[in-house]
Amino acid sequence: xxxxxxxxxxxxxxPASAAESTGSGGGPAPVRIxxxxxxxxFLLSDIIMFSALFATYAVQSGQTAGGPGARDLFExxxxxxxxxxxxxxxxxxxxxxxxxxxxxLAGFYLGFALTFVxxxxxxxxxxxxxxxxxARGAGPSRSAFLSAFFSLVxxxxxxxxxxxxxxxxxxxxxxxxxxxAFVRRRLLCFSLFWHALDIIWVALLTLVYLMGAR
Amino acid sequence: MQQVPMPPDxxxxxxxxxxxxxxxxxxxxxxxVFALLLTGGSFLVSQTNLLWAPGVxxxxxxxxxxxxxxxxxxxxxxxxxRDNANNVLxxxxxxxxxxxxxxxxxxxxxxxxxxxxxxxxxMQMQR
Numbered sequence: 001x002x003x004x005x006x007x008x009x010x011x012x013x014x015p016a017s018a019a020e021s022t023g024s025g026g027g028p029a030p031v032r033i034x035x036x037x038x039x040x041x042f043l044l045s046d047i048i049m050f051s052a053l054f055a056t057y058a059v060q061s062g063q064t065a066g067g068p069g070a071r072d073l074f075e076x077x078x079x080x081x082x083x084x085x086x087x088x089x090x091x092x093x094x095x096x097x098x099x100x101x102x103x104x105l106a107g108f109y110l111g112f113a114l115t116f117v118x119x120x121x122x123x124x125x126x127x128x129x130x131x132x133x134x135a136r137g138a139g140p141s142r143s144a145f146l147s148a149f150f151s152l153v154x155x156x157x158x159x160x161x162x163x164x165x166x167x168x169x170x171x172x173x174x175x176x177x178x179x180x181a182f183v184r185r186r187l188l189c190f191s192l193f194w195h196a197l198d199i200i201w202v203a204l205l206t207l208v209y210l211m212g213a214r
Numbered sequence: 215m216q217q218v219p220m221p222p223d224x225x226x227x228x229x230x231x232x233x234x235x236x237x238x239x240x241x242x243x244x245x246x247v248f249a250l251l252l253t254g255g256s257f258l259v260s261q262t263n264l265l266w267a268p269g270v271x272x273x274x275x276x277x278x279x280x281x282x283x284x285x286x287x288x289x290x291x292x293x294x295x296r297d298n299a300n301n302v303l304x305x306x307x308x309x310x311x312x313x314x315x316x317x318x319x320x321x322x323x324x325x326x327x328x329x330x331x332x333x334x335x336x337m338q339m340q341r
Contacts, residue, residue, distance in 0.1 A: 033297050037300050037301060047308055048312060051315045055316045055319035055320065058320055087246065087249055087253065098238070196290070202282055206275065211260070211271055
């Protein structure tokens with residue numbers, strides 16, 4: 001262990017409690033484990049924020065104020081393509097991170113390029129869906145149901161947009177600095193974020209689209 | 215003064231734990247297949263009469279929760295391993311809060327809805 005004591009790569013000292021709870025007996029947990037844990041806490045708090053909007057939508061889903069309801073508005077074919085885009089982008093993102101762990105940069109760039117294209121396709125489909133709804137007079141101001149719909153699905157879309165920005169930044173950073181330890185930790189955090197967005201989409205797909213369009 | 219052991223730098227020790235921290239291609243592929251099957255099942259259940267109509271919502275909820283589990287295990291690598299105890303406990307707390315927020319809101323609002331008088335009934339009372 002003492003051989004590593006002087007490495008400059010460390011971001012800071014690790015609290016003893018983090019080390020004890022890994023149960024591995026001695027020494028603090030690796031930086032990578034601690035960073036992933038901290039980011040996981042952030043993701044869970046993000047999911048809790050989403051849960052408030054899910055609750056709002058579930059309560060308001062019937063309050064259409066005489067306007068169009070879920071059954072009149074949603075096209076499941078459209079939604080199925082969005083779902084596949086997001087699911088496959090999760091897969092390619094995972095493979096990209098796996099490639100960078102093994103220092104295969106070509107695989108990493110390919111995986112992240114596919115992830116970016118699939119994520120951007122998802123976002124494009126969602127924006128066209130929103131534009132179509134607004135053009136039909138079913139904008140967020142039409143009814144409580146549509147307000148709740150636009151805030152819930154829109155917040156997920158904002159997260160995907162932020163993810164695309166972050167992805168572009170991480171690809172640039174990997175190109176500039178190489179697959180160093182701190183870059184790989186950030187890539188791991190990004191992949192956790194992207195996978196968490198997919199989990200939220202599963203809940204969204206089921207509650208909003210599949211239960212609504214019946 | 216005794217020297218405190220520093221956390222190992224992952225540049226030197228990465229091979230020891232990178233495999234369980236980010237899975238393998240096989241893990242991701244199995245997860246993708248499960249997720250595709252469950253998504254297909256959700257669309258099937260919602261679009262056909264495969265399930266008894268009043269049970270469709272429950273069926274969809276079960277499929278969605280199963281798919282979230284698949285994502286957690288195969289994509290986010292939440293496991294029962296020693297390094298994962300913290301993650302699992304945080305997840306359990308998150309699930310508790312989400313259940314309270316969503317379930318509590320639905321319960322309270324349904325209760326208020328059921329106890330609210332319709333405008334017609336109020337007119338009746340004023341007469």
